[in-house]
Amino acid sequence: MEAKIKAFMDEVKARNGHEPEFIQAVQEVAETVIPYIAQHEIYNGKNILLRMVEPERLISFRVAWVDDDGEIHVNRGYRIQMNSAIGPYKGGLRFHPTVNASVLKFLAFEQVFKNSLTTLPMGGGKGGSDFDPKGKSDDEVMRFCHAFMTELCRHIGPNTDVPAGDIGVGAREIGFLFGAYKKIRNEFTGVLTGKGLSWGGSLIRPEATGYGTVYFADSMLKTRDESFEGKNVVISGSGNVAQYAAEKVLHLGGKVLTLSDSGGYIYDKEGIDEEKLAWVMDLKNNKRGRISEYVDQYPNAEYHKGKAPWEVPCDIALPCATQNELNGDHAKTLLKNGCMCVSEGANMPSTPEAIHAFHEARILFAPGKASNAGGVATSGLEMSQNSLRISWTRSEVDDRLKGIMNDIHNSCIEYGKEDNGYCNYVKGANIAGFVKVADAMLAQGVI
Numbered sequence: 001m002e003a004k005i006k007a008f009m010d011e012v013k014a015r016n017g018h019e020p021e022f023i024q025a026v027q028e029v030a031e032t033v034i035p036y037i038a039q040h041e042i043y044n045g046k047n048i049l050l051r052m053v054e055p056e057r058l059i060s061f062r063v064a065w066v067d068d069d070g071e072i073h074v075n076r077g078y079r080i081q082m083n084s085a086i087g088p089y090k091g092g093l094r095f096h097p098t099v100n101a102s103v104l105k106f107l108a109f110e111q112v113f114k115n116s117l118t119t120l121p122m123g124g125g126k127g128g129s130d131f132d133p134k135g136k137s138d139d140e141v142m143r144f145c146h147a148f149m150t151e152l153c154r155h156i157g158p159n160t161d162v163p164a165g166d167i168g169v170g171a172r173e174i175g176f177l178f179g180a181y182k183k184i185r186n187e188f189t190g191v192l193t194g195k196g197l198s199w200g201g202s203l204i205r206p207e208a209t210g211y212g213t214v215y216f217a218d219s220m221l222k223t224r225d226e227s228f229e230g231k232n233v234v235i236s237g238s239g240n241v242a243q244y245a246a247e248k249v250l251h252l253g254g255k256v257l258t259l260s261d262s263g264g265y266i267y268d269k270e271g272i273d274e275e276k277l278a279w280v281m282d283l284k285n286n287k288r289g290r291i292s293e294y295v296d297q298y299p300n301a302e303y304h305k306g307k308a309p310w311e312v313p314c315d316i317a318l319p320c321a322t323q324n325e326l327n328g329d330h331a332k333t334l335l336k337n338g339c340m341c342v343s344e345g346a347n348m349p350s351t352p353e354a355i356h357a358f359h360e361a362r363i364l365f366a367p368g369k370a371s372n373a374g375g376v377a378t379s380g381l382e383m384s385q386n387s388l389r390i391s392w393t394r395s396e397v398d399d400r401l402k403g404i405m406n407d408i409h410n411s412c413i414e415y416g417k418e419d420n421g422y423c424n425y426v427k428g429a430n431i432a433g434f435v436k437v438a439d440a441m442l443a444q445g446v447i
């Protein structure tokens with residue numbers, strides 16, 4: 001089996017060798033899915049995984065825009081349309097200086113499996129730009145978004161490809177992008193998700209990724225007769241996913257000890273309660289400030305510059321910032337301090353060494369493609385509401401989200417439970433996600 005996996009990866013590396021994040025994401029899937037393919041005659045000899053690692057379409061384009069001083073800037077825009085076997089391409093847009101084809105291909109590839117797991121009919125895609133919204137005025141962000149959509153609008157549509165937010169793309173950016181699409185195409189359609197409530201958005205979409213990550217962790221904890229009640233929880237990031245993960249932890253009786261951004265982390269041993277979290281939301285979403293400012297407001301807390309929060313002893317860790325933010329050494333520290341559960345809110349935040357350490361220690365570990373799928377699932381619910389031209393209530397959407405996260409958990413158990421009773425959620429998510437897409441590809445023939 002190892003030789004088969006190696007031969008497959010050699011072929012992938014020959015084509016994509018200069019794309020480390022993409023290779024990392026494919027390797028993880030290959031290790032779990034290739035043995036499954038070998039045991040299942042219908043998938044054998046069809047090169048399905050080889051077809052799945054090649055984007056159906058990779059669009060790259062110039063985005064020229066003018067700053068407040070009249071200076072012209074040029075950024076690169078992308079949309080990776082990875083796989084449409086089970087529905088229109090669906091996945092977020094990331095605006096961050098580190099964006100390149102490798103990062104977006106890893107995200108688009110993972111999105112295919114994640115969207116398949118949601119039980120909804122969505123293919124996988126991802127896009128974005130190396131544009132950095134940090135430090136830009138609202139007008140500059142608007143001009144950039146309008147310029148970006150001027151090209152992107154040719155490639156997307158409510159039945160073709162439906163983007164949403166990701167790092168650096170929140171409610172403000174989705175508004176500007178939607179405005180440009182509507183103006184250029186002269187149509188009001190559900191072409192983006194994460195929209196404002198008064199113009200086609202869904203209740204619970206802002207909360208969904210963070211809430212879903214905690215719902216998934218709660219399902220895992222239940223398998224060991226555990227819960228969030230009274231648990232110490234360490235969270236990284238302080239953006240959309242981290243904020244609502246923290247909120248749901250508080251609803252379930254846990255204590256949130258940390259939040260972070262790319263500058264460092266804050267540790268509040270008294271706990272970040274609802275009032276403090278509301279202050280962080282205002283700091284991050286309105287004032288667009290830095291998490292270090294927390295200690296000015298709450299002087300009993302500590303700020304650890306340039307560090308990640310995994311050194312703080314905890315029961316549960318929720319990485320909610322970015323890829324590869326939790327490495328093998330961090331994992332060892334978490335385990336040494338008694339951490340029993342890691343649920344990924346971010347995409348691929350744990351390195352392969354960290355995942356290996358979690359599996360060796362047999363703790364509960366959920367990969368992002370399963371545990372953070374609540375965001376895109378609720379985007380799918382936004383698409384359904386747009387098609388029906390109705391809006392569901394908060395509790396209707398939240399109940400559906402809970403149901404979907406529970407279904408994903410069950411799928412992971414079905415495909416990931418090992419003979420010794422341990423559930424390998426990575427294996428479960430990869431195989432369950434693969435089967436649905438592979439069956440659709442088989443039915444549609446070689447195209």
Ligand SMILES: NC(=O)C1=CN([C@@H]2O[C@H](COP(=O)(O)OP(=O)(O)OC[C@H]3O[C@@H](n4cnc5c(N)ncnc54)[C@H](OP(=O)(O)O)[C@@H]3O)[C@@H](O)[C@H]2O)C=CC1
Pocket residue numbers: 165166167168169170209237238239240241242260261262263320321322323325345346347372373375376
């Ligand atoms: N939004 C969604 O619905 C979904 C998001 N995700 C994933 O969740 C993660 C967070 O996304 P989201 O909350 O939406 O994004 P936001 O832009 O709202 O927040 C990102 C957070 O991560 C921090 N961060 C970014 N890069 C780094 C870095 N290199 N090192 C340390 N911290 C960093 C940011 O800090 P700073 O401000 O300093 O950059 C910020 O606190 C991403 O991996 C995303 O792909 C997954 C599923 C859905």
Ligand SMILES: O=C(O)CCC(=O)C(=O)O
Pocket residue numbers: 090091092093111114162163164165166193347372373375376377379
């Ligand atoms: O809601 C969406 O369509 C995108 C969510 C996303 O980008 C993700 O799941 O990583």
